Amino acid sequence: MGSDVAIIGYGAYIPMYRIPHKEIAEIWGRGGRGIPPNEKAVAGPDEDTVTISVEAAINALNRAKINPQDLGAIYVGTESKPYAVKPTSTIVAEAIGATPNPLAADFEFACKAGTEAFIAVLGLVASGNIKAGMAIGADIARGRPSDELEYTTGSGAAAYILAPNNHDAIAKIEDRYTYVTDTPDFWRREGQYFPMHTYRFTGDPAYFTHVENAAKGLMQKLGLRPSDFRFVSFHQPNVKFPLQAAEDLGFTLDQIKPTLLNPVIGNAYAGSSLLGLAAALDISKPGDRLLIVSFGSGAGSDAISIIVEDGIESKRDLAPKVIDYISRRVQISYGLYVRFREKLRE
């Protein structure tokens, strides 16, 4: 694939509320030793996937410095749509002033929906069909009370604006590689509010197989090694999995550390690996090569290689960085968390 498509704007958003694992563990009688000092971001009572997507989209527009009317596509990848039927993307498009002409659709591929949307926009831009397009990965993740998922289901959004590679691009897209199979590791059926997962089956046959094969496939295709990348952003369902994948593939702790947001915000599902990439862009220099590897249950991974361009220097301060959102922190109790996330359900 050519290198004529670039990221011209990116934006992150993370809600300000935090609940520590310890607080959740105490409620469910799992206190004591062995609880890591991690926490997760919780969306407020007036936030949903649309509002956090809009926040990220505005940040991306502020960096891209383009007219929203120039966006030929707005795709949102999420598994927490406020409406089961009615697009999230049209509400976002309306809110940022991009209507009435863009393509608008929601993508569903569990936590891979964000990079799926990213690659769809990439294709439209590469073909010359649109001048610019926006892909958003956003989720307010749901975990059943007391379930293992409850510790990590976080909230967050990341938006990317892609356009032909011009003089003030932030980063050019080098290539991508995808690995997909039918692997039922995690799902939510029609009518169910909380997802099901299959415990240890979500590890080796699901996360590691797909993430590692996608990463290896892309590196093989490009003739690259882990040492050719400055940073790598993996999907982060927990802290252990991305660290293990990094080790298995031969990446160092320094390469993954800046993108590892799970300990402070949890798993932002479709936003997870894209937020990691945003955190990497926040501190990258022109010429740095970055790798992003998503993972969506069901299951699949997209690996995308990106080379940072000169535009990063002038654009990165035009919107809040990931670290700014992480620092904006208000700790809440389990009780408030239950109210904010509507855990008391009939």
Place this chain on the structure above:
Amino acid sequence: MNQVAITGVGYVPISEHWSKSLRMLMAEAGFLALDEAEIDKPDLIIVSSAFASRLQEQYQLGALIANYMGLGGVPAMSVEAGDASGGVAIHLGYTAILSGIYKNVLIIGGDKLSDELPARVESVMASMEDREYITYHGATYAGLAALVYKEYLTKYGVKNDDIALLAVHDHSMAVGIAHAQYPFPIKLDKVLSSPIIADPIRLFESFGFGDGAAAIVLSALEDIKSDTIITIESSVMATAEQFNIAQRDNIVSFSSTNKAAKQAYAKAKITPNEINVAEIHDSYTILGIIALEDLGFAKYGEGTKLLKEGQLTPGGKIPVNTFGGLKARGHPFGATALYQTMEIVKQLRGEAPHQVPKAEYGLVHSMAGIGGTAVVNILRRMK
């Protein structure tokens, strides 16, 4: 009288075999055992599985495995006796040969716990105890073992740390064992800081869920020409005097194990002191400590002494679980006794990574649940 020899063993590594079904694992182990015994077609197949009827929802497992292995037509049956399924299957194979009706019996044990979610496996495991009177009330396997553990601590004034040490022993023995589920050492503080699963049992004092299959071939001794002959000197099965744990006078000794052991020693005409190596059932550390006592290796209340003195390692007074035991080698229920037996065979052949010098007598202890069923088999190297 005929004698019964073990002429072949086969097994797969204990792991989470996501890409293989129970029948594939069992057939693989079965073929390996037949190859080693140099037998194409056994005249009886006994399969043992604790949970196939519920986790895989498969009955007639014997006929299914026979057919899957291309041995359709061969008599085959399936045995279920909880954790002791494999022990009972071996006992049945032994009696089948002694009866004179069968000459070569293939016994395959297998269970695949990863086919179901952990909560369901936990519920199925609880079915080993009395559903109407015990598990109806919500008691789990670990929960009942925890009651035994607490009673043991109170009765003998032993420390939790001393019992947990058995997990450390098992892990040290699993190092270098290719088929072990957890072939790495762990330290006592790691065991003691692991989460509590049923007070006072900690996670690392418990077996982990895993998938496995192991097989042995039993043959009538008159037909064997190999250099080293491993015989089953005695095989004894017993059930608990009182199945329902709530109605037992003593819950820190299991009458099934004790009875089977006494008879097994008598039939083999030896004493516990003459056993060179043993595989004991320690799904939870406490059950292993009690096994040491019920098998006559230690006085009641003194099982942990052997452990602390290092007498359970090769070179010690009674080396046990030299391939990692249920904690570290793994515990795929219906397959466990077959793994244990295969490991004793390797010790007696002199093929063990942690070899006990000049081992002649080996003991296999197989037990179900909180002692409902127990089998003690004594193996011997003849030449």
